[in-house]
Amino acid sequence: MTKQQSNWYASWFNTPYYHMLYHDRNHAEASAFMDNLTNYLNLPEQGSILDLACGKGRHSVYLNSLGYQVTGLDLSEESIAHAKKFESESLKFELHDMSVPYKEQFDAVFNLFTSFGYFENEDDNAKTLSAIQQNLNETGFGVIDFMNVHQVINNLVPNEIKNINGIAFNIHRYTKNGSIFKDIKFSDKGEDFSFTERVKAFTLKDFEVLFEELNISLFDVFGDYKLNRFYPNQSERLIMIFK
Numbered sequence: 001m002t003k004q005q006s007n008w009y010a011s012w013f014n015t016p017y018y019h020m021l022y023h024d025r026n027h028a029e030a031s032a033f034m035d036n037l038t039n040y041l042n043l044p045e046q047g048s049i050l051d052l053a054c055g056k057g058r059h060s061v062y063l064n065s066l067g068y069q070v071t072g073l074d075l076s077e078e079s080i081a082h083a084k085k086f087e088s089e090s091l092k093f094e095l096h097d098m099s100v101p102y103k104e105q106f107d108a109v110f111n112l113f114t115s116f117g118y119f120e121n122e123d124d125n126a127k128t129l130s131a132i133q134q135n136l137n138e139t140g141f142g143v144i145d146f147m148n149v150h151q152v153i154n155n156l157v158p159n160e161i162k163n164i165n166g167i168a169f170n171i172h173r174y175t176k177n178g179s180i181f182k183d184i185k186f187s188d189k190g191e192d193f194s195f196t197e198r199v200k201a202f203t204l205k206d207f208e209v210l211f212e213e214l215n216i217s218l219f220d221v222f223g224d225y226k227l228n229r230f231y232p233n234q235s236e237r238l239i240m241i242f243k
Helices: 008-014 016-021 027-041 058-065 077-086 123-134 149-154 204-213
Strands: 002-004 048-052 069-074 091-095 106-111 136-147 159-164 167-176 179-188 191-200 218-222 237-242
Touching: 008 016, 008 077, 008 191, 016 159, 016 167, 016 179, 027 058, 027 106, 027 136, 048 058, 058 069, 058 077, 058 091, 069 077, 077 091, 106 123, 123 136, 123 204, 136 149, 149 179, 204 218, 204 237
Parallel strands: 002 191, 048 069, 048 106, 069 091, 106 136
Antiparallel strands: 136 237, 159 167, 167 179, 179 191, 218 237
16 A cells, blocks of 8 residues: 655655655755855854754754854654754754744744745745744844746656665656646555655745735845846746845
């Protein structure tokens, strides 16, 4: 029997297979992005940063190494359990739903690597933006690092097989009802698994509408981790600075 999960972001992220599939993420690129971003924001020395949907904490750990006080929040018990191994007086991790405001305010709130637009209930997207705004202090800035939907859809690879650690991950990508889907099927130890990732295909204009409804001010938009200008049809990322 195939194991299939309905609440995909809570279940899929909490499996070792998710981290196995995405093991090849570029840590050097991520670190360079954090350097560029913190320099651009001109955060105070030993300033406070909230890493929202932090995963296993790779960005949090690096930001902490730069001297910032960092809190990482995530819904995945497995990810937080791993991240807690790196905790110190200036670095902590907690389980938390990002659509709910956290108990503290920060100099910056980072939502990185397309960790937005997962919710079944679309009202939770607005709730997340509102929560970010509430978690910013008077001089703080929010940052959302999202995919550039135009570029992703134009370059969508419908079918792919990735062989990792003896497991063949069969991946099928498609768009439907304003979202981008990724069906992931594989077998391991005699058991079949099936997961589906779904991310709302938010464009910059979609975010601008949400920001206006929530009285959020958009200050700048970048198109890659070097903070170059955003071009809708060719930029790799959609990185928004707001408060």
